[in-house]
Amino acid sequence: MTDAVSPGRPVHLVGHDWGSVQSWEFVTVGRTEGRIASFTSLPGPSLDHFGH
Secondary structure: OHHHHOOOOOEEEEEEOHHHHHHHHHHHOHHHOOOEEEEEEEOOOOHHHHHO
């Protein structure tokens, strides 16, 4: 996904509502390390908090 919009460069990711929940998981996995410049959640909890 990030390679399609920004090949070889980190992206700024904004997630809203359920997109925020899904994005939070995306930015915390090892395979995206170095690809995310910033993440803004509007509003949405982390999946850990969501589960509680």
